[in-house]
Amino acid sequence: MKKLIKLMLALMLMLTVVPTSSWQVFATVGEETITIENKPEENTGNFSSEPTTTPEVTVVPESTPEITATPDVAPTPEVTPTGTPEVTVGKTTLVTIHQYIENDQVVNKEVIIEDLEIGQTIQAKDYALSIDGQTVVSTSNDSLLLQRSDNVIVYEYEIINSGQLLSYGSVIAGSSSNKKARSAKVGNDEPGAVFTTKQARWVDENSGIAAIDFTVKGNPVITGSDVLLIVDNSASMTNAGEDRWTPLQDSVKSFVNELYADVNGHTSTNKIGLLAFSSNADSYTDGFAGVNDLISVNAGGSAGKYSAKEYYNNILWNILSPYGNSTNYEVAFESAVKMFTDLDSDRPKFVIFLSDGVPNAGDYETAKMYSNQLKTSGVKVFSLGLRLAGEKPFNEFIEPLASNPTSQYAKDIQDLSQLQSIYRELAGQIKIAGTDAIITDYINSEIFEIASKPDSNVNYEASHGTVLIEGNKVVWNIGDITESEKKLTIYVKVSNVNASGLVYTNTSANNTYVDYANSSQTKDIPNASLTIGNKGSIQMNYYLVDKNGKLISQTGAPLDDFSKRVVLETEMFEKNGSSSLDFGTYHPYPPTTIVVDNVTYVYVASGEYNTSIDKVIILNPANKTENVYYGYKEYTVPNFIFYVQHYLENEDGSFTKQEMSSKYETPSVEGEILYAKNYVNEGYLTNYTFVENHKDSISQIENKINSQNNLLTVYYTRIMDNIEYKVNHVVNGKSTIDTVKGTIWRGESQKTIEVTSDSLKAKTDKDYAGYKIESIKDGKGNDVKFGDKVPNGTIITINYIKDETQTKDIHYTVKHVAGTQEINDDFTVTVQVLETKAPVQAIIAKTIIGYKVVQSDIDNAPTTVAEGEVITINYVKDETQTKEVSYEVTHKLPNGDSEVVTVKETVWINDADELKVTAESI
Incomplete structure (x- = not known):
């Protein structure tokens, strides 16, 4: 995305014709030598709009030394616990194995360190490699007591987020199989440490008005920033009735020294570029120079090679001086766009623009467009107006160029004596410890309500950021956590007339931010308290020191800033079981020992910031609250060394011992029992379940110096996940789906299940009589048969057709x-x-x-x-089917003759063969 933005900036720049005289390079980063002209010294007559002589200035970046190590890796030896090692005098060898990423492959490097003292305890962090772009995330041991042989430490590295360059200040505790986020182990001396304070105080107790003060700051990370200083070198900087140029020089020098200063013992990686403008814009390097980059100058008496720090502090001012009567914002920001477009860096970027005059040359709207381009591409722009006449020039010309919120990024400087401190403050804001910081605070609404500052209508005062108040909830959107302290004051008023004694002003508060490892962090902020009425309080504050009482960080590194102390614990001093104290005289004593997170600390009377043990505290209406401070060192006892061996279940139910056992050291506590369940390797729990009472495990041992019983064994059974496939019987477009279930070990890379013969049988006896199977296929059209293995969730389709033989x-x-x-x-x-x-x-x-x-x-x-x-x-x-029926009548005549008369009739064939004798026939 950033490269795309750079490309867009470049294209925009190409669409604008840049006059060849509008921007000149006065120094280059690299080996090339550029010839330029010296600026004329200012005089009281006419000012030339162009430089007339040229110094040759070349910036040569300091080379980065290579880190070398033995390329081949010996197999990691298995550590066999044999009891507490015997310490003997002599020399031994340490093998460090470094696992890191190179060309998308995991690489192992073995480094052999010789001539170490047997019996010496070494710290793993002292033998970590500085691998470009990567940082240590875990080690097999935090520390190691060197033996005659088998001294091995394994380091695991991880790629740092783009643009970051981290120092290895301390190694993560725990073995490689018990990895913890490094951000959780940042010491107060290390880059990325964040410090938040919260205090409550009375503003007007008679009116019940109190203030809650927050501060937040941090140790800057070593990611480094690219900063472009844009300074106005028009003639008004020296001939406007006062000398503004000298204070500007001092301010730039102070800024450079602040930004180039070492960060907690680490060389600064910040880089600085500088543009000067009047009618034209001139660059005094063509890029951004780091503290140890060399700058070669060919200009009169200034010829030579100089470090960037020396160049910006001294040599630059022999080359750069005010000239010209014009103030052209456009060419300044146009040149800034080009410098950042040419910069191939994902680091944080800043512009600090300063002018003592309104633009009277070039086009201001175009200047604003260029400034918006910078801001859109991720550059934060500080815009400073120096000695402008009235608010209108600042509001119209300076403020619109700044990043949001302009209350933080735009400054109207009227007092020249403040210029240097403002530049120092900006340097502190550029040195970032964290980003996207938000403090959320909940006022104790049972006793207090949000109020206004006396003689004012403001509920809060914030040095930076924005504040949102909703009911009893206060949200301070800080933005970046910087080396410069940022402050917020919230005003509250007692709303509960019955409240008295020691009360908390808040119910909860926390600071959420993104640390330098790009991980979200949330840190609780202890609640502040006040005493209401004729009561007072004493807060006991315990901080970390070494055995000599010197302030130290969690890593043991010395600290010289008490505000960055490691707070072990705070508690309220009590009298007769109450922390609400009557007015009077008190003599608090520090406890001999305190226990914090199961760690014992011992009071050190020589603590350099200790409250005197003889101090007498008098609480009265004018002094209701006191804080006392006492230093404590960690109490160390002889360590018990033990080992933990892990066993993983196989497919057949047997168990396999893992290659390397984990070595642990713990302070010896007589009678303490160490349990295997407390040393479960969380890395195994993805695919296995810890079995606490496995029949073969050694589930507990006694924490006892010189004990030979120093091995714990941990057994893990496989986690079986449900797996299934479906059989879709399709007959005449109608589907019937059967599900076949099974189980599979979670660690299997191929999540497949075997197809059973029963699941593929046609159901012809009942549901599928009259059909036969035509095909059996998976979703990809592949034929499937029983015994095949198919992925989890596969749908097997059986198509049926009519069986004509049935x-x-x-x-x-x-x-x-x-x-x-x-x-x-x-x-x-x-x-x-x-x-x-x-x-x-x-x-x-x-x-x-x-x-x-x-x-x-x-x-x-x-x-x-x-x-x-x-x-x-x-x-x-059928009437047509007939027959003839007849009868005869014989007539006997008297003469003896006979006459026969035949009577015939046609009737239906099935009628009876009879006729009715008619009279006529007789």
Whole structure:
């Protein structure tokens, strides 16, 4: 992203035509020599707008020494605990193994240190390598008592966030298998340490008005910043009725010395560039110079090579002097954009712009545009107005150029005597210990409420940042934690008329910020207290010292600033069980020992900041609160050395001993029991579970000097995670999903589960009768068979198609009905088992005497039938089917003759063969 912003700045710069006379380089970083002209000395006549002579100035960066170490690594020896080592006199060898990243690969380097004294206790931090861009995050031992052999310390390094260059001030405690964040171990002497104070005081006790004061500052980290000073060198700096140039020189020198100063014993990595402008802008290096960069100058009596610090303190001012009647903000910021565009750095960037006049050349809006470009790209811009006439020029021209909040980044300087202290303050703000800092405080609303400062309507006063008050909650958005102290005062008033004695002004407070390792940190701030009414209080403050009473940090490094002391504990002095003290005389004594976080500390009477043990404190209305300070050193007892061996479970249930046991030292406490459960390797707990009472473990030992029973064993069983695959049976687009579950060890890199044969069987007996399997595939279309291993969550799809070999018989009847006659024809049809109906065979009408079929019954008969279905075909009387029926009548005549008369009639064929005798026939 930063490279993209640089590219955008470069493109914007290309769109603007830069006059060749508007920006000149007066020094270069590197080997190249640039020839430029000297500025003329100021005179009382006309001022030339161009330089006339040229010094040659070259900045040569200091080379970085290489760190070398033996490239090959011997196998890490297994440490076999054999009891407390015997200390003997003689020389021995230390092997340090350094694990770090190189070309995206883990590299191990072995360094052998010879000629060390047997019996000497060494500190791991003293043998860490300085590897570019990386820092130590853990070691196998904090310290090591050197033996005749097997002296090994393993270091683990980690890549630092981009742009940071950290020093190795102290090694993380604990073994490599018990890694802790380094930020949690920052000593008060180290870069990144943050100091927050909180005190309460009465402002007007009669009115119940009190103030709560916060301060925050920190030791700057060694990341380093790139800072560009832009100074106005127009003629008004010397001929405006007063000398402004000399105070500016002194201020720049003070700023440079502050920024180039060592940081807690580490060489400053800050770099400084300088632009001067009047009608034109001139650079006095073409880049940014570090404290030990060499600057070569070819200019009259100043020719030679100088360190950057010497150059900025002395030589520069032989080259640079005021000239010209114009004040051109545009060329100044245009040149600044170019300098930062050419800078390939992810470090914090700052501009400190100063002018004693309003812009009377160039275009101010364009200058503001360039300033906005800088701010958008991450450059913080301080904008200083010097001796401007009235508020209007400052508000219109200086303040709009500054970063937000302008109350912090824009300054209207009217008093020349303040200029140097302001530059020193800015140097402190550039030296950052943390970022994105926010202090959140909750006022004790049972007793106090937010109030206004007497004779004012302000609830708070903040030196930097912004403050938000919501009810009893106060949020101070500080921004960067810097070497310069930042302050906030909150005003409160007693709201509870019944309150008396010692009370806390707040219920809680904390400081959250991002440390130099880009980790979020939250630190609680102890609550402040006041005494209400005729009561007083004495606070006992215990701080860390060495055996000689000298102030030290957590790492044992000396401290010379009492405000950065290591606070061990604070408590209120009590009388008769109460910390609300009656007015009177008190003689507090420090306790002989205190215990903080299970560590014992012993009072050191010679503490350099101690309150006199003979001090008598008189509490009265004018002196209600006292603080006393006492130094304590850590109490050390002989150490008990023991080892912890770890065993991990295998797939078959057996256990394997890990290669290296961990060595520990602890102060010997007679009768104390050390438990294996307190030395569990958290690194194993990702994939294993600690088994506290494993049958083979040595779960406890006695903490006893010279004891041979000095081994603890820790057993871990595998953590089994649930794993599954699904089988999706698909029939005619309908899915039925079965889930097959199993377990797998969490440490397996391939989370797969074996496919069982049962899960792939077709369910033809019940749900899938009439079907057969067509295919079995995973989500990628790969064929799957039982015994295959599939990833967790795999869905196996089984597609089914009809099985034509699975059949059944369907029976039906065709019933022919003619009058009272019924003729049944039974049929049997074989179909696929899933079919519910069978096709009807062609229906052929029956020949039934006297009847004819109803053709529509045949035409409309169903084409398919279900099991047992009956199709009825009806027949109707066929009048065309007839027969002749007759009878004869024989007439006997008297003469003996006979006459036969035959009577005939046509009737339906099924009618009876009879006729009704008619009268006519007789």
